[in-house]
Amino acid sequence: MTDAQRDEMRQLLLALHAELTGKTPAKIEPNRTDDSKVGGDEDEQPLNEMMQAIASSRNRNMDGVLARVVKALGKLRNDPDSFGECEECGDELPYRRLKAMPYVEYCVECQGKKDKPKGGPTRKKLTDYT
Numbered sequence: 001m002t003d004a005q006r007d008e009m010r011q012l013l014l015a016l017h018a019e020l021t022g023k024t025p026a027k028i029e030p031n032r033t034d035d036s037k038v039g040g041d042e043d044e045q046p047l048n049e050m051m052q053a054i055a056s057s058r059n060r061n062m063d064g065v066l067a068r069v070v071k072a073l074g075k076l077r078n079d080p081d082s083f084g085e086c087e088e089c090g091d092e093l094p095y096r097r098l099k100a101m102p103y104v105e106y107c108v109e110c111q112g113k114k115d116k117p118k119g120g121p122t123r124k125k126l127t128d129y130t
């Protein structure tokens with residue numbers, strides 16, 4: 001990976017980080033689409049509740065991503081040479097994959113292996129306790 005590419009990764013990660021934490025970098029014009037300006041008061045409640053549900057489930061999914069974004073940024077800073085390598089097998093990750101997911105940690109192959117259930121402890125059903 002070239003310095004320019006690493007730089008691009010850093011920009012992508014910083015933008016993602018800003019998006020996920022809600023802290024938009026000062027340079028970027030913030031979106032003025034929230035509360036104060038949006039909408040009248042008619043029929044707003046149900047929609048708001050729905051939006052909140054969506055937002056909170058999205059946040060839950062995003063938590064893991066944020067952690068990985070932070071980790072990737074740390075790696076870029078502390079160990080830039082290893083950035084862009086699969087943490088499992090050490091293969092260089094395709095740049096296209098990194099551009100889509102700059103926080104990605106594994107190559108497609110290793111990710112696939114990790115996603116497969118390993119036959120860990122089975123989840124207890126509620127009925128087991130009755």
Ligand SMILES: [Zn+2]
Pocket residue numbers: 086087088089090091106107108109110111
């Ligand atoms: Zn790998």
